[in-house]
Amino acid sequence: MNDANALAVSHGLEHIRQILLDESPDALEKKTKERREGLPELPNATTGKVVLRFAPNPNGPLSLGHARGVVINTEFARMYDGEVILRFDDTDAVVKPPDPEAYALIEEDFTWLAGRAPDRILRASERMEVYLEYAAKALTENHAYVCECTGDAFKEFRISMSECPCRSRSTENNMALWSQMNDGAILPGGAVIRIKTDMSLSNPALRDWPALRIQHADHPMVADRYKVWPLLDFQSAVEDHLQGVTHIVRGKDLMDSTRKQTLLYEKFGWNYPETLYWGRVKVFEFGGFSTSQMKLDIAAGQYTGWNDPRLPTIRALRRRGYDAGAMRKFWIDLGLTQKDISVPMSTLNSLNAKAVDAEAPRLSFVRNPRSINLDISEIELTKVTLPIHPEHPEKGVREWPLEEGTINVKIDRDDFSTHEPKRLKDFADIGIHHEKTVKGWTGEVIRTERHGNTPIIHWLPSNMAQPAVLLLEEEGELVAAAGLLEVNDYSDGTVVQLERMGFAILEGVEADGARRLVQLHS
């Protein structure tokens, strides 16, 4: 190599190229660094044998943050023709109690986002017998012990790297206490099961970590049948093994959890799944995603419900008309880095606009209508013809019939306030008399052909206008903006583009008959 470099200096690179060409041409073939598309490869993955899981706490529907877990896991499953388990980790009825309705909501959110149902659905609360059995196994095999210390007391042992006296309890004694825990004889806080690791481990988080604790609260699914409940590290570890999970992809805040669980796996002689992590994500507009906080805010009346358009829940986004494919691409593009990142909604919106634009029919919506009587006696037209989609003429046209003489048109108050001539889109240049007459505001057509660059505004003839409200967020407030929508027969759920305003979805009809739309994004 040194010789080669010396040669390069003395004879030039071209000289070396010639030598290589003569002696071993394949050395010149460049191994091109290709840009990787999508997710990276899963380590030790065999097509058809991959099992992944998504394990939320069912205390509310899924948020945009959870979407990452759903998308990444289902995408890996798609890449390797594997399975995804939806597992409800509902083992805490006290701090973050399960919401009985959340199970169905989450399943629905998952299916919408993944485009398919989960391959298996599990509820930890229905698997309690299994977990308790493994806890007993850990105790009898001396891998765990009943610890009666308070949290604070144990903290001292953890910091000083010394063993708690409970640790040396005999197996018989452990089993007796275990029975009392399960009987309800020992009250919450009175005892906890700890896994025997090693108190001299350099990572304090791993020192004799707690695996199960006592909770006497009424669990919404299984009531008070169980007194002892596993903590995440134990429940998840046991279940992942039993379900044959091959790969775990989760937040990096769970890195120590992996290490704790690996220690348990070693005791049981199991092999821990391959584990990948992602970092923390914030979306500028929403900050973090706290389901419990949203729940409180909804209860306090700050939001109308889980699908309030201001909320970052999947159902709120879905209600607004976001495309599941765009949301998937959004998370796949962010990838699997362990960096803590903060992304703006505009990135998602950009992907989403590309996804919905081609299919969104154009409609006119006049938000703050001002009525003008327009003299059209000088023109011959009997109707205005507008494309349903400017780039897809095959989708057909919209036709607005025009009466003879004078027609009544609606334009936005903001457009009215400027005095220059303006062009009613796809119709004509008009002049407005800004003096109110007994017949109201009046105006006249200047010409119908396009001439110059008269500012174009959107409008509606009153015979094509129906009352409507557009739900949108303005400065954190949910505003129901009243206006007039072009008469149409699109069904609810259709994403439309309101010309000059942005995308919206048709949602239903108000009590007073007005058509309701929800703004998607601009």
Added chain:
RNA sequence: GCUCGCGUGGUGUAGCUCGGCCCAUCAUGGUGGGUUUUCAUCCCGCUGACUCGGGUUCGAAUCCCGACGCGAGCACCA
């Protein structure tokens, strides 16, 4: 305090395993222009980054050491 992880343009991201193809990819944003009877979509141009300091090497975004910064865990939450 202990332990772990992460630092590439405004925001994300590829490249890092195995140093040369990297005066660094793609997207988004910003900006200028084109198409367009929408402030949409589409197209084109411009913009802008390897945290810092050492070391190894002919050669470092890539390997090593250190510093600094950010984040997480050390819960009877998930």
